[in-house]
Amino acid sequence: MEFGPYLLLACLEGAVLAAVLALMASGLSLVFGVMRVVNVAHGEFYMLGAVAAWAVTSMLGAGAVANFVAALVIAPLAVGLLAAAADMTILKRLEYDPERTIVATIGLLYVIQQLTLMTYGADARPVVAPFNSRIALPWVEWGENGLSLYYPWGLSTTSYKLFVIVAAVVLITGLRLFMAHSRAGLIMRATQLDGEMATAFGVPVERVYAIVFGAGAALAALAGVLIVPIQQAHYLMGGDALLLSFIVVIIGGLGSLTGTVVAAILIGMSDGIISVFFSPTLAKIIATLVVALVLVFRPQGLFGAKDR
Amino acid sequence: MSVILETTGLGKSFDGLRANNDISFSLPAHQIRALIGPNGAGKTTFVSMLIGRLTPTEGVIRFDGRDVTKLPAHERVKLGMAYTFQITSVFGRLSAHENVALAARRRLSDPAAVAQEVAQALGRVGLGDRADAIAGDLSYGHQRLLEIAMGLAQKPRLLILDEPTQGLAESEVESFKALIRALAAETTILLIEHNMAVVMELADHITVLNFGEILAEGSPQEIHANPAVQAAYLGTGAPDAED
Amino acid sequence: MSRRDWSLHLGLVALLFALNWILPAYHHGVVARVMVLAVFAMGYNVAFGYTGLLSLGHAMYFAAGMYGTGLVALHLEAGAIPAWFAGLGAGLLLALVTGLLALRTAGVSFMIVTLMFAQAFYLGILYFGDITHGDDGFVVPNAARRVAEVALSDAGPRYLIGWALFSVTMIGTLWLVRAPFGRVLVAIRENEDRARLLGYDTGRRKLGALVISGGISAGAGAAYALLFGYVGASFAGVQYSIFALLWVLLGGAGTVIGPLVGTLFMYYLVDLSTEVTDAYMLIAGIVLILLTLFMPRGITGALRQVWRDLP
Numbered sequence: 001m002e003f004g005p006y007l008l009l010a011c012l013e014g015a016v017l018a019a020v021l022a023l024m025a026s027g028l029s030l031v032f033g034v035m036r037v038v039n040v041a042h043g044e045f046y047m048l049g050a051v052a053a054w055a056v057t058s059m060l061g062a063g064a065v066a067n068f069v070a071a072l073v074i075a076p077l078a079v080g081l082l083a084a085a086a087d088m089t090i091l092k093r094l095e096y097d098p099e100r101t102i103v104a105t106i107g108l109l110y111v112i113q114q115l116t117l118m119t120y121g122a123d124a125r126p127v128v129a130p131f132n133s134r135i136a137l138p139w140v141e142w143g144e145n146g147l148s149l150y151y152p153w154g155l156s157t158t159s160y161k162l163f164v165i166v167a168a169v170v171l172i173t174g175l176r177l178f179m180a181h182s183r184a185g186l187i188m189r190a191t192q193l194d195g196e197m198a199t200a201f202g203v204p205v206e207r208v209y210a211i212v213f214g215a216g217a218a219l220a221a222l223a224g225v226l227i228v229p230i231q232q233a234h235y236l237m238g239g240d241a242l243l244l245s246f247i248v249v250i251i252g253g254l255g256s257l258t259g260t261v262v263a264a265i266l267i268g269m270s271d272g273i274i275s276v277f278f279s280p281t282l283a284k285i286i287a288t289l290v291v292a293l294v295l296v297f298r299p300q301g302l303f304g305a306k307d308r
Numbered sequence: 309m310s311v312i313l314e315t316t317g318l319g320k321s322f323d324g325l326r327a328n329n330d331i332s333f334s335l336p337a338h339q340i341r342a343l344i345g346p347n348g349a350g351k352t353t354f355v356s357m358l359i360g361r362l363t364p365t366e367g368v369i370r371f372d373g374r375d376v377t378k379l380p381a382h383e384r385v386k387l388g389m390a391y392t393f394q395i396t397s398v399f400g401r402l403s404a405h406e407n408v409a410l411a412a413r414r415r416l417s418d419p420a421a422v423a424q425e426v427a428q429a430l431g432r433v434g435l436g437d438r439a440d441a442i443a444g445d446l447s448y449g450h451q452r453l454l455e456i457a458m459g460l461a462q463k464p465r466l467l468i469l470d471e472p473t474q475g476l477a478e479s480e481v482e483s484f485k486a487l488i489r490a491l492a493a494e495t496t497i498l499l500i501e502h503n504m505a506v507v508m509e510l511a512d513h514i515t516v517l518n519f520g521e522i523l524a525e526g527s528p529q530e531i532h533a534n535p536a537v538q539a540a541y542l543g544t545g546a547p548d549a550e551d
Numbered sequence: 552m553s554r555r556d557w558s559l560h561l562g563l564v565a566l567l568f569a570l571n572w573i574l575p576a577y578h579h580g581v582v583a584r585v586m587v588l589a590v591f592a593m594g595y596n597v598a599f600g601y602t603g604l605l606s607l608g609h610a611m612y613f614a615a616g617m618y619g620t621g622l623v624a625l626h627l628e629a630g631a632i633p634a635w636f637a638g639l640g641a642g643l644l645l646a647l648v649t650g651l652l653a654l655r656t657a658g659v660s661f662m663i664v665t666l667m668f669a670q671a672f673y674l675g676i677l678y679f680g681d682i683t684h685g686d687d688g689f690v691v692p693n694a695a696r697r698v699a700e701v702a703l704s705d706a707g708p709r710y711l712i713g714w715a716l717f718s719v720t721m722i723g724t725l726w727l728v729r730a731p732f733g734r735v736l737v738a739i740r741e742n743e744d745r746a747r748l749l750g751y752d753t754g755r756r757k758l759g760a761l762v763i764s765g766g767i768s769a770g771a772g773a774a775y776a777l778l779f780g781y782v783g784a785s786f787a788g789v790q791y792s793i794f795a796l797l798w799v800l801l802g803g804a805g806t807v808i809g810p811l812v813g814t815l816f817m818y819y820l821v822d823l824s825t826e827v828t829d830a831y832m833l834i835a836g837i838v839l840i841l842l843t844l845f846m847p848r849g850i851t852g853a854l855r856q857v858w859r860d861l862p
Binding site: 359361380381382383385386390391393397398399400401402406409410411413414417458462 | 731734735737738741742744745746747748749750751752753
């Protein structure tokens with residue numbers, strides 16, 4: 001393949017990654033934004049979403065579309081409830097102390113991961129996509145007759161991948177509208193600004209926290225369900241996903257939803273592109289170093305506004 | 309008397325908000341100076357710049373003739389400034405003895421000299437018998453005194469006390485006043501204080517801040533009689549202060 | 552320092568020495584390994600327990616020591632002693648560079664920055680597979696695992712060298728935390744702002760603490776490579792950073808003997824659980840959660856309730 005079509009392919013792969021990443025990172029960002037805690041077990045909720053999608057589809061055994069729709073509803077709900085329970089039994093008792101919460105969620109990470117290993121096993125398992133037609137993409141060429149369209153071999157995507165991108169856009173737009181305009185969103189933002197003040201005004205802060213933690217995990221699980229027809233479900237898949245969403249949230253500015261989306265596109269695309277042309281390991285090394293240096297020299301993120 | 313601390317045109321803005329404006333202030337050695345002003349007058353901003361916890365937006369700070377405007381806080385402390393926090397800030401899980409020893413050990417390396425210095429400092433504030441107590445277990449008033457002992461153990465040439473009598477019992481305030489009077493022979497004291505009785509009794513000289521600027525300066529009697537100061541404290545605005 | 556403190560710590564050193572001739576072969580091997588890993592934990596403790604620097608990236612210092620030693624032995628055919636110092640030097644240098652950057656942040660940012668640096672280091676080991684043998688790791692050549700006529704791979708010398716390293720580090724740490732420098736580290740942990748306003752350059756002291764901490768961790772990693780003969784990327788992974796945290800938290804952060812207690816306890820716990828399941832990290836996860844919930848001061852920390860000035 002020539003360079004041009006190859007680049008387009010890399011961009012498409014990058015866009016799928018960006019879409020999934022944006023969803024997952026929004027969950028992490030939401031939790032940090034409202035509760036001021038970093039959830040290290042976030043990647044495991046993503047993994048649980050993927051594994052739950054596999055479990056739902058294999059147990060239900062209906063048609064591919066019905067299976068997938070069921071997974072799309074059940075998996076995030078189940079994972080969200082689990083996370084809310086973890087919030088009420090563990091994080092609440094730590095009074096959301098930032099450092100102790102990180103240590104406890106590291107513990108949670110291993111517990112979830114290892115329990116999955118014990119029950120689901122070490123195999124990677126696929127979920128059939130609800131629809132998956134191949135779409136060949138055209139490329140322009142400067143030929144003897146001027147510009148002409150042609151279909152290079154290998155330049156294609158699938159309808160499902162396009163669906164993932166659209167779904168992520170719709171979901172994130174919905175989340176933004178919800179946070180900006182609904183009463184629940186208003187309460188969450190009030191809690192984010194000042195927990196004590198919110199308590200004084202009768203906001204049930206503890207319940208808000210449990211819901212936010214659950215919702216953040218549900219977003220990760222949703223990302224897991226969406227990715228599983230493309231990537232198989234595996235008990236260790238949370239690690240890389242966590243790292244990438246960390247990177248996105250930090251570069252985008254902790255707790256800023258817009259920044260998160262912009263950073264997800266940036267990281268997703270560049271990861272896709274660098275991975276296609278160079279080694280994925282090198283891409284990750286660069287990305288982790290960038291995150292560390294952003295935190296050191298620009299703690300408000302590349303897109304975040306400076307505090308005060 | 310030589311001037312130990314001097315600021316010229318000192319100012320601080322937070323995002324365009326003026327917290328301090330054009331403060332030119334001069335403190336002779338061995339004086340007890342009180343810095344007063346209504347809430348929000350910019351006193352804390354001012355002393356934070358003096359000790360180096362905040363960087364001034366403009367202006368110069370001189371300590372003992374030396375420009376310290378750009379020096380970090382710990383360097384200023386090494387030059388002989390000491391600061392006690394407005395909100396009690398002791399090492400809560402360490403013993404009272406260790407709290408003061410940390411203050412003394414920067415100057416002294418000999419353990420015996422440190423122990424002696426600690427005993428002396430704790431004795432002067434009346435905590436001689438509480439040396440082994442964990443600082444966090446001390447009563448609030450005793451923690452305030454412990455802070456002062458930490459200041460003393462540094463043998464500073466300028467001691468900045470930020471609201472030292474806040475939360476002290478009546479009897480403790482009395483012994484605090486005696487302590488400060490005794491200290492005047494050894495060091496210079498800048499006292500940020502709300503308790504007017506303490507100020508009037510202790511201060512040689514008073515500087516009044518209002519709206520981030522110096523409103524008046526003078527002896528306790530002069531300040532007491534100053535109508536602008538009275539107006540500022542009554543909250544009717546400050547007629548003499550230029551906006 | 553009180554006589555009681557000395558007798559506790561020297562007694563522990565003597566006990567571990569005597570165990571060399573008492574323990575059955577299997578436990579003899581385990582304790583040798585635990586002592587070296589406990590040195591890593593003691594290094595971590597200097598940063599986390601005494602200075603309050605919660606790093607999530609200490610595996611990179613351990614691995615820097617391990618790879619510094621292993622690679623010098625493998626590619627330059629250096630002897631055991633120069634190789635060990637190469638590892639130590641690598642760790643010190645890495646700690647200095649990462650410390651200069653990471654210490655510009657604090658709290659949660661510091662945790663994430665150290666995590667990211669360690670991750671980049673780990674990925675770097677995989678990326679430069681030509682030199683490091685990537686994921687597979689490599690066996691340290693036997694020529695490098697001898698000092699004079701003594702083979703470090705033999706059980707007896709291995710135990711005694713592990714013991715010597717452990718003892719020197721423990722007494723060194725004990726001395727450090729009782730010295731004025733160590734006292735200031737504790738003051739920084741308790742209230743950094745106050746310590747600065749007592750005239751201490753807290754930034755430089757934190758850097759000092761991190762370099763000492765990284766150096767001790769690297770010394771442990773370097774010794775591990777020589778004594779156990781294997782260098783692998785998994786030692787640089789996040790898991791080993793978490794282990795250091797876990798061992799120290801469990802044993803009691805900010806206590807001199809805590810790291811040994813925590814390492815020993817966790818090692819046997821994991822050892823027992825691997826007989827039952829592959830998912831031995833489950834135990835680590837559960838212990839972490841329980842610790843943060845119910846025993847934030849760890850085992851030795853709980854002991855301090857009784858023995859108040861336990862160092």
